[in-house]
Amino acid sequence: xxxxxxxxxxxxxxxxxxxxxxxxxxxxxxxxxxxxxxxxxxxxxxxxxxxxxxxxxxxxxxxxxxxxxxxxxxxxxxxxxxxxxxxxxxxxxxxxxxxxxxxxxxxxxxxxxxxxxxxxxxxxxxxxxxxxxxxxxxxxxxxxxxxxxxxxxxxxxxxxxxxxxxxxxxxxxxxxxxxxxxxxxxxxxxxxxxxxxxxxxxxxxxxxxxxxxxxxxxxxxxxxxxxxxxxxxxxxxxxxxxxxxxxxxxxxxxxxxxxxxxxxxxxxxxxxxxxxxxxxxxxxxxxxxxxxxxxxxxxxxxxxxxxxxxxxxxxxxxxxxxxxxxxxxxxxxxxxxxxxxxxxxxxxxxxxxxxxxxxxxxxxxxxxxxxxxxxxxxxxxxxxxxxxxxxxxxxxxxxxxxxxxxxxxxxxxxxxxxxxxxxxxxxxxxxxxxxxxxxxxxxxxxxxxxxxxxxxxxxxxxxxxxxxxxxxxxxxxxxxxxxxxxxxxxxxxxxxxxxxxxxxxxxxxxxxxxxxxxxxxxxxxxxxxxxxxxxxxxxxxxx
Amino acid sequence: xxxxxxxxxxxxxxxxxxxxxxxxxxxxxxxxxxxxxxxxxxxxxxxxxxxxxxxxxxxxxxxxxxxxxxxxxxxxxxxxxxxxxxxxxxxxxxxxxxxxxxxxxxxxxxxxxxxxxxxxxxxxxxxxxxxxxxxxxxxxxxxxxxxxxxxxxxxxxxxxxxxxxxxxxxxxxxxxxxxxxxxxxxxxxxxxxxxxxxxxxxxxxxxxxxxxxxxxxxxxxxxxxxxxxxxxxxxxxxxxxxxxxxxxxxxxxxxxxxxxxxxxxxxxxxxxxxxxxxxxxxxxxxxxxxxxxxxxxxxxxxxxxxxxxxxxxxxxxxxxxxxxxxxxxxxxxxx
Numbered sequence: 101x102x103x104x105x106x107x108x109x110x111x112x113x114x115x116x117x118x119x120x121x122x123x124x125x126x127x128x129x130x131x132x133x134x135x136x137x138x139x140x141x142x143x144x145x146x147x148x149x150x151x152x153x154x155x156x157x158x159x160x161x162x163x164x165x166x167x168x169x170x171x172x173x174x175x176x177x178x179x180x181x182x183x184x185x186x187x188x189x190x191x192x193x194x195x196x197x198x199x200x201x202x203x204x205x206x207x208x209x210x211x212x213x214x215x216x217x218x219x220x221x222x223x224x225x226x227x228x229x230x231x232x233x234x235x236x237x238x239x240x241x242x243x244x245x246x247x248x249x250x251x252x253x254x255x256x257x258x259x260x261x262x263x264x265x266x267x268x269x270x271x272x273x274x275x276x277x278x279x280x281x282x283x284x285x286x287x288x289x290x291x292x293x294x295x296x297x298x299x300x301x302x303x304x305x306x307x308x309x310x311x312x313x314x315x316x317x318x319x320x321x322x323x324x325x326x327x328x329x330x331x332x333x334x335x336x337x338x339x340x341x342x343x344x345x346x347x348x349x350x351x352x353x354x355x356x357x358x359x360x361x362x363x364x365x366x367x368x369x370x371x372x373x374x375x376x377x378x379x380x381x382x383x384x385x386x387x388x389x390x391x392x393x394x395x396x397x398x399x400x401x402x403x404x405x406x407x408x409x410x411x412x413x414x415x416x417x418x419x420x421x422x423x424x425x426x427x428x429x430x431x432x433x434x435x436x437x438x439x440x441x442x443x444x445x446x447x448x449x450x451x452x453x454x455x456x457x458x459x460x461x462x463x464x465x466x467x468x469x470x471x472x473x474x475x476x477x478x479x480x481x482x483x484x485x486x487x488x489x490x491x492x493x494x495x496x497x498x499x500x501x502x503x504x505x506x507x508x509x510x511x512x513x514x515x516x517x518x519x520x521x522x523x524x525x526x527x528x529x530x531x532x533x534x535x536x537x538x539x540x541x542x543x544x545x546x547x548x549x550x551x552x553x554x555x556x557x558x559x560x561x562x563x564x565x566x567x568x569x570x571x572x573x574x575x576x577x578x579x580x581x582x583x584x585x586x587x588x589x590x591x592x593x594x595x596x597x598x599x600x601x602x603x604x605x606x607x608x609x610x611x612x613x614x615x616x617x618x619x620x621x622x623x624x625x626x627x628x629x630x631x632x633x634x635x636x637x638x639x640x641x642x643x
Numbered sequence: 644x645x646x647x648x649x650x651x652x653x654x655x656x657x658x659x660x661x662x663x664x665x666x667x668x669x670x671x672x673x674x675x676x677x678x679x680x681x682x683x684x685x686x687x688x689x690x691x692x693x694x695x696x697x698x699x700x701x702x703x704x705x706x707x708x709x710x711x712x713x714x715x716x717x718x719x720x721x722x723x724x725x726x727x728x729x730x731x732x733x734x735x736x737x738x739x740x741x742x743x744x745x746x747x748x749x750x751x752x753x754x755x756x757x758x759x760x761x762x763x764x765x766x767x768x769x770x771x772x773x774x775x776x777x778x779x780x781x782x783x784x785x786x787x788x789x790x791x792x793x794x795x796x797x798x799x800x801x802x803x804x805x806x807x808x809x810x811x812x813x814x815x816x817x818x819x820x821x822x823x824x825x826x827x828x829x830x831x832x833x834x835x836x837x838x839x840x841x842x843x844x845x846x847x848x849x850x851x852x853x854x855x856x857x858x859x860x861x862x863x864x865x866x867x868x869x870x871x872x873x874x875x876x877x878x879x880x881x882x883x884x885x886x887x888x889x890x891x892x893x894x895x896x897x898x899x900x901x902x903x904x905x906x907x908x909x910x911x912x913x914x915x916x917x918x919x920x921x922x923x924x925x926x927x928x929x930x931x932x933x934x935x936x937x938x939x940x941x942x943x944x945x946x947x948x949x950x951x952x953x954x955x956x957x958x959x960x961x962x963x964x965x966x967x968x969x970x971x972x973x974x975x976x977x978x
Binding site for chain 1: 873874875877878879880881882883884885888892893896897972973976
């Protein structure tokens, strides 16, 4: 069988603008080759910066920003599309090769109806009449499991949910009956329970339409459900390339092995969870617009242990953290820290109370002043809480830098010069500088690549052992909960649905929602998706 | 519900759910009226606080305490300030700005002609500057970070950095004095022909254009660049749409709101900011009228001019707000 897409020794370059230096040309993809047959799915997997999106876009002869394809061939049905002129490449894009972006919310034009955008390329390329295209769109909305498929196209992007938008984007890609679709992390931004639906919809649509696909993701468990072959990429080079079964069950390279084995349990659960450091009792809170986000939430964090708060976006986990810090005073309930009840509002709390609770945010990027050096960022709490200055302060900062495994060399660096993982480490050091008893961690690893996130989790656990600090760890990732939590709180729509020691919450008998959440987490196992969908069908038939 | 306000609030909340657009526009209208009323108080109080007195200025050397008191009584200045304010406000609401103290003629009549002249000037300045600014903004985007973009940026920045009276005098020196191709002063009369009028306002128009151009141009450039770098423009390109089609269909609807906003702001400036330019060019518009009235402490005229300027400013900003609201699909089509 002949290959639909054949990439030969692909080289991609970019121009970077280092601050204070002349622009530089660098190579970001160094000679990658692969073949994809009609109707097959190839998974491209790797960390950010591995070049997977760049390679995916090369299948449309497109370079994002200053990115240029500098060498090699991209053969579509035997024809090299790289030398084509603008007009020639336009005939391929949106017609024979389509693209599904990570953020459908940003990729749909807010000013036009979904239906018009879904059929636009198909009509524009003259592949179908407007009516035919509409009919096909309705059909696609249906097989993708969108609600009210006949009228779905009349809605605007802001009128539907994130998971629906992602499926609408898949419909947009499928509409012109392309030979190849590039899926660029289509489920990464979704909640797990939504991800599984979208994943199933995409898989079903690929099978029903017989299109081939490049599926780009950083989540090996996801790609294992949908691909025939997998290519593991790192720093723009192929690490390992082979059939999905071999990659998952018998990886040959060390890097692939690390990816497959990521997220092992790290911590045995603490036996005694009775010594509560933080107690939250009957908290109800609302934002200024009158919408209530927390309903009567009660839980506690034991001293020197980790409470994981899990839930999907909108479940109120971050709001809970805001209530604990006093940024959002609740209208009912109390927060007790040690033996003292904390004031509801942050401005009424003593400096010592503020010091004892610190925060680590999801986006270390936006949580640091880009114009301050690492030394200033970590030194600030030392000065603010303990009045340390000058050489003494510097000594403390360097000690903290050693503790987060970065060292003195970073003292004068600016945040922009750090990697994502390093920034998060600096944020941790800043929290530690205050010598807190409790650190609220708001999804500190969800913006990081799996292996980098591993490092951060290891660091947090080590610091907990050394300093007896408690964590309230907010996450949507069950695997992290399994790895680090002593106790678990599950939240749904502002209510606490389950709370207790990890071994109780994560083992049967389950709360219904906890069960759904647990079953939705992709597992590194072939055929997992089918198995889950089959159980779901059986359950709904049984009810 | 015990609290009657709660009922109103609930109704408003419900209306906002079903007709967010109408509620928002009605809110803007109400706020504008409230603002205008507040401005009328400020103007009246400000004029009251001005040093100097009409009677003294008017009588000059022959000012005796008795003559001053007579004139003050004639004008009703001996009555309390609140009485005079509400009397004035009552007239204004009906379109009557009172009589000029200096000439005794109704202010409304005089001001209509002056306002017409000012709007005439502002209209031509707008007719030239808006298309020019938007056009140059697009050119700047097209040649982004290259020579034409830089030249446009530097020149427009230079123009905005100079005060308008300075630009005015420089234009007069070059075009009227040295080259002799332009008319100065720019005074217009009732019996002037159209071509004479246009020739007369050439220099003040040019001055105004230079003052407002840079701001609109830079905002246009920024708005288009921000829209062009959005993910949906990449989607359009990856759909195989041509550049022109993508811009018209996908970029334009999203760039309109910010551009209209800055255009409205500058139109307001054109009408209000003409004061200085009109004085420099001796143009018989509202600005000149107001400055003359301040000199002789002719308070009804000053108040009328101030209020009209404020009204124009508020009106244009309100229009910009409403356009931005209407252009937003989230408000046009609620969930």
